[in-house]
Amino acid sequence: MRIHFKKRKSYSAAAAVLTPVISFIISLLLTGIMLAAFDINPFKTYTNMFQGAFGTWRDFTETLVKAIPLILTSLGVATAFKLKFWNIGAEGQLVLGGIAASGVALFWSSWLPPFLLLPVSILVGAAAGGLWAGVPAILKVKLNVDETLTTLMLNYVAILAYDGIYCGPWRDPNGYGFPGTAQFPAAAWLPRLSGRAHMGLIFALIIAALLWFAFYRTKWGFELQMIGQNKKAARVLGVNIGRNVILALLVSGAISGIAGACEVTGIARRLQQGLSLGYGYTAIIIAWMSRLNPAVCVPVSILMAGLLVGGDSVQIMMGVPSAMGKVMQGMILFPMLAGSIFTEYRLVVSRRNTDISEAEVAK
Amino acid sequence: MKKNRVVLVLVALLLISLPVFAGGSQEEAVAETENSAFKVAFVYIGIPGDLGWTFEHDRGRLAAVKALGDKIETAYVENVPEGPDATRVIRQFAQKGFNMIFTTSFGYMDPTLEVAAEYPDVVFEHCSGYKTSDNTANYFGRIYQSRYLSGMVAGSATKSNVIGYVGAFPIPEVVRGINAFTIGVLKTNPKAVVKVVWTNTWYDPVKEREAAVALLDSGADVIAQHQDTTEPQKAAQERGLYSIGYHSDMAGFVGDSVLVSAMWEFGPFYTERIEAAMNGSWKSQSYWGGLADGIVKLSDFSPLVSEDVKKLVLAEKKKIESGSWDVFNGPVMNQSGKTVIAAGSVPADGDLLGMSYFVKGVVGTVNQ
Numbered sequence: 001m002r003i004h005f006k007k008r009k010s011y012s013a014a015a016a017v018l019t020p021v022i023s024f025i026i027s028l029l030l031t032g033i034m035l036a037a038f039d040i041n042p043f044k045t046y047t048n049m050f051q052g053a054f055g056t057w058r059d060f061t062e063t064l065v066k067a068i069p070l071i072l073t074s075l076g077v078a079t080a081f082k083l084k085f086w087n088i089g090a091e092g093q094l095v096l097g098g099i100a101a102s103g104v105a106l107f108w109s110s111w112l113p114p115f116l117l118l119p120v121s122i123l124v125g126a127a128a129g130g131l132w133a134g135v136p137a138i139l140k141v142k143l144n145v146d147e148t149l150t151t152l153m154l155n156y157v158a159i160l161a162y163d164g165i166y167c168g169p170w171r172d173p174n175g176y177g178f179p180g181t182a183q184f185p186a187a188a189w190l191p192r193l194s195g196r197a198h199m200g201l202i203f204a205l206i207i208a209a210l211l212w213f214a215f216y217r218t219k220w221g222f223e224l225q226m227i228g229q230n231k232k233a234a235r236v237l238g239v240n241i242g243r244n245v246i247l248a249l250l251v252s253g254a255i256s257g258i259a260g261a262c263e264v265t266g267i268a269r270r271l272q273q274g275l276s277l278g279y280g281y282t283a284i285i286i287a288w289m290s291r292l293n294p295a296v297c298v299p300v301s302i303l304m305a306g307l308l309v310g311g312d313s314v315q316i317m318m319g320v321p322s323a324m325g326k327v328m329q330g331m332i333l334f335p336m337l338a339g340s341i342f343t344e345y346r347l348v349v350s351r352r353n354t355d356i357s358e359a360e361v362a363k
Numbered sequence: 364m365k366k367n368r369v370v371l372v373l374v375a376l377l378l379i380s381l382p383v384f385a386g387g388s389q390e391e392a393v394a395e396t397e398n399s400a401f402k403v404a405f406v407y408i409g410i411p412g413d414l415g416w417t418f419e420h421d422r423g424r425l426a427a428v429k430a431l432g433d434k435i436e437t438a439y440v441e442n443v444p445e446g447p448d449a450t451r452v453i454r455q456f457a458q459k460g461f462n463m464i465f466t467t468s469f470g471y472m473d474p475t476l477e478v479a480a481e482y483p484d485v486v487f488e489h490c491s492g493y494k495t496s497d498n499t500a501n502y503f504g505r506i507y508q509s510r511y512l513s514g515m516v517a518g519s520a521t522k523s524n525v526i527g528y529v530g531a532f533p534i535p536e537v538v539r540g541i542n543a544f545t546i547g548v549l550k551t552n553p554k555a556v557v558k559v560v561w562t563n564t565w566y567d568p569v570k571e572r573e574a575a576v577a578l579l580d581s582g583a584d585v586i587a588q589h590q591d592t593t594e595p596q597k598a599a600q601e602r603g604l605y606s607i608g609y610h611s612d613m614a615g616f617v618g619d620s621v622l623v624s625a626m627w628e629f630g631p632f633y634t635e636r637i638e639a640a641m642n643g644s645w646k647s648q649s650y651w652g653g654l655a656d657g658i659v660k661l662s663d664f665s666p667l668v669s670e671d672v673k674k675l676v677l678a679e680k681k682k683i684e685s686g687s688w689d690v691f692n693g694p695v696m697n698q699s700g701k702t703v704i705a706a707g708s709v710p711a712d713g714d715l716l717g718m719s720y721f722v723k724g725v726v727g728t729v730n731q
Contacts, residue, residue: 058458062451167533167563168730176493177534177719177729178469179563196450267447273470273563274446309451315440316455322410322442 005345015343020289023339027332034331038324045314045328052313053306059313061195065267067305068197069094071204071298072259073283075211078292079252080133082215084228085245089136089151090256091280092158093129097257098264099162100128102271105188105264106170106181114187121188122203122261129257130250132158137249141242159276166271180272190266200262204298207255211294224248256280289336307332401463401641403427404456405439406449408468409566409591415610416565416591417441419627420467420490422611426630427637435637445470445565450477457482463640465633466490468565469534475499486640491536493716495647502632503536505653507543507715508683509625509661511690512676513607514547514557516623516664517585519672520605521548524555527578529588529595531565533729535718537589542722543690544587544607549724551675558583559727566591572598579604585622593617605667612662623676624662632658651712655684691715696723 032042053063073090080087104112104121112120136150172182192198215221226234227241235241259279264271286304290296311325403424411421424437438461443452449471456464457478465488466475472492479487479499487499495501517526526548530537545557558581560574575586575595579602586599587607593616599606600620608614608624632652639645652658661680664673682688695704698721704710719729 052455056458059455062454065447065451163563167561171730176717177532177538179532179534196447263447272446274444274448277444277448312440312443312452313455316404316438316452316459319438322440 003347003349005341006348008344008346019339019343020336023335024332026339027335030335031328031331034327035324040318040320040324045318045320048314048317049307049310049328051310052317053310058195059309061193061197063302063305063309064197064201065195065305066308067302068200068204068266069259069263069279070282070286070301070305071208072200072262073256073280074286074290074297074301075204075207075294076129076133076252076255076259077280077283078287078290078294078297079211079224079248079255081287081292082221082224082228083245083248085137085140085249086148087133087136087151087249087252088148088284089133089154089253089280090259090283091276091278092151092155093132093253093256094260094263094280095155095158095162095276096132097125097129097260098271098275099158099165099260100257101125101261102170102181102184102264105184106271109185109187114185117185117187118190118265121265122190122258125261125264126254126257129260130252130254132257133249133253134246137246141245155280162271162275163273166273170271172270181270183270184265188265189269190262192266196267198262198266200259200266203258203262207258208294208298215292215294220244256283285333285337289340291340400433400436401637402461403435403437403637404461404464405437406443406452406456406464406466406468406471407439407441408443408445408470410441411439413566413568413592414613414616415593416627417467419610420465420629423627423629423633424465427633430630430634431637434641443468443471446474450474453478453487454481457485461485463488463637469532469536472501486645488636493649495649497647500636500645500647500650502636502648502650504627504656504659505651506625506627506659507539507690508654509659510540510543510609511547511550511683512661512680513587513609513623513625514544515551515676515679516547516668516672517544517587517605517607518548518550518552518555519669520622521552521555521585523582523584524552525581525583526555526557526585526587527575527581527583528557528559528727529571529574529578529586529590530559530561530727531589531591532563533561533719535716538721538729539715539718540589541725542695542718545722545724546690546695550679551672556724556726557587559721559725561727562590568592568594571595575599596621608662614662614665619665619667622665622668626660626662628657628660653683654680655686697721698723698725 035042035045052059054060073094077087077090101121104124109117136147139145139150140147166181167179170181172180190198223239223244226239227244263275286297286300290300307329311329314320315322315325405424407417409417411418428437440452443449445468453464453474463486467490469491472489472494475487475489476494476496476499479496483498489499489501491503492501528541541559548555548557558578560578562570562574564570571590571592572594575598585605586595588595588609593613596606596608596613596617600617606621608621611626612624614621691704691710693704693708694702694706697703700723721729
């Protein structure tokens with residue numbers, strides 16, 4: 001006897017809606033049981049979490065601050081995943097975008113007119129992120145090198161380069177030796193909308209809208225979809241797979257690069273530690289939960305940011321250890337992901353081998 | 364396509380309903396904060412269970428709670444990264460009605476000042492920085508004095524004449540500690556050198572251990588550190604070698620292989636400052652107390668330290684406490700042997716606070 005997943009040929013709209021809702025309720029129940037086991041009042045905890053993340057306008061702007069890089073990186077990841085190109089490298093692409101944008105902000109202010117400094121920073125950040133994703137794309141297309149490994153490994157290269165740069169050559173000479181560059185000139189500060197929520201939000205929303213349009217309303221989007229679903233068929237139909245992979249990855253990396261550029265110009269206004277906080281990895285979960293739909297990535301990112309911000313708030317108000325916040329975040333995500341698997345696949349218990357081969361064909 | 368749209372609407376609904384959820388329970392939260400206790404917050408870079416830096420701050424917090432009882436109410440957030448996240452956490456405390464906020468890592472300096480400017484009625488105390496404002500004081504201790512004493516013990520214990528030092532960041536605070544430690548080492552063992560490895564993190568048990576192991580592999584037989592956890596000390600103990608503790612009395616957590624620890628005692632200071640803030644006598648200041656003030660200490664010695672060494676160290680301790688001599692009184696030479704503090708001269712605190720060169724006997728570079 002074997003138990004395996006079988007892809008559903010189709011699923012109802014009701015299932016698509018109900019699954020995340022039911023998953024979320026199950027998450028809250030499971031987490032509640034765990035909290036109660038530790039003598040922490042689950043209702044109060046949830047209330048505090050919601051309040052911390054969405055309770056006041058000020059709290060909400062802080063949630064948006066966290067949501068901006070999550071939206072952007074999840075859009076980047078979704079673009080690559082559309083082709084079933086497993087770009088695990090959004091973190092590195094974000095970091096490289098941050099480094100490049102910082103370089104422009106710090107060193108080009110002497111010859112660039114002030115009004116160009118910020119846009120050039122962000123564009124160079126996008127270009128750097130795009131190139132960082134382009135390398136694995138070219139390796140994949142030309143040499144068939146597995147992209148999961150290359151994109152993941154390049155994260156470490158980017159993060160180490162970033163550490164080396166802000167601790168070393170770019171360190172603020174007047175900073176008492178503390179790692180971090182000097183503050184950028186004011187011309188390179190990304191304007192803030194409210195609180196610390198910056199214009200990156202607008203970029204994120206525009207990019208989400210453009211991507212949604214590209215995915216579902218253009219020939220290019222259709223080609224990406226086709227490559228993702230059936231490479232052979234796409235090739236037979238004359239789709240240039242190599243070119244599309246490289247192009248999509250340049251776009252994917254560029255979006256994450258913009259996330260990094262916005263982080264350094266909008267929040268820290270210098271290159272310092274705390275740029276790489278794992279947004280690029282959380283983005284993978286978000287893209288997955290959003291079923292690679294750019295329009296869904298936005299609200300899911302905001303919810304996820306709320307979860308992160310709310311976790312800190314629970315610590316403040318209830319004295320819950322930070323590890324408990326992380327466990328709660330994990331326990332809330334787990335049933336959501338499980339739910340999305342059960343929407344697309346169905347569990348099959350089979351006795352005969354024919355079933356299995358059929359399932360494999362379906363895959 | 365339709366399915367996606369339904370999901371979208373649903374998620375949007377959920378989002379909209381969240382503030383409503385939160386609104387319903389507002390009363391409860393307000394009722395909770397109605398009691399008149401003075402609310403004091405702490406922002407931690409690690410966890411109190413690190414048995415080092417944050418452990419000491421939390422011990423200080425608990426001492427204040429013990430001293431002031433239910434006149435105060437305290438809360439803390441742990442594992443707050445230096446950088447943008449710190450601003451949010453500090454602001455949340457201020458916004459939730461906390462009266463006084465202690466931020467206990469160097470990188471919280473600018474975030475603390477940023478929030479302090481927005482909340483003039485809240486008082487802030489930042490540990491280990493150099494900036495202040497009307498409602499932001501800073502505080503720190505002359506831990507270099509304890510470092511010097513612990514260096515004397517390390518110098519007498521090494522057989523390979525190589526002492527490994529795991530350093531967090533090449534900032535003056537850490538550099539000063541390494542220098543004071545090295546001056547102590549050379550006092551008891553002029554042939555020894557102190558090898559420095561940077562981790563670029565305050566709190567990362569894995570990196571701290573790896574750095575200690577690298578130093579042990581390169582011939583060090585005593586490990587000292589400027590990190591937040593006991594991992595470097597444990598790495599030394601596992602090889603049957605000695606170490607010097609920092610922050611807390613680490614012998615209690617690791618064993619007798621920790622010969623002595625340079626440690627903190629924040630409790631009395633926290634109690635005093637909180638009381639001052641409560642009765643309105645609090646003023647912004649830059650506090651830098653030493654062994655004589657009790658904010659820094661030397662732990663008890665391990666039974667493995669000989670009586671002769673103990674006697675020598677305690678005599679030096681007395682000298683420092685009396686104020687007749689301090690660690691960086693000249694002559695002090697830099698790595699290349701050039702005299703940087705002339706014989707007989709006493710450096711100003713400002714020079715010590717900005718110290719960014721290594722003294723003779725240190726192997727390593729300040730600029731990576």
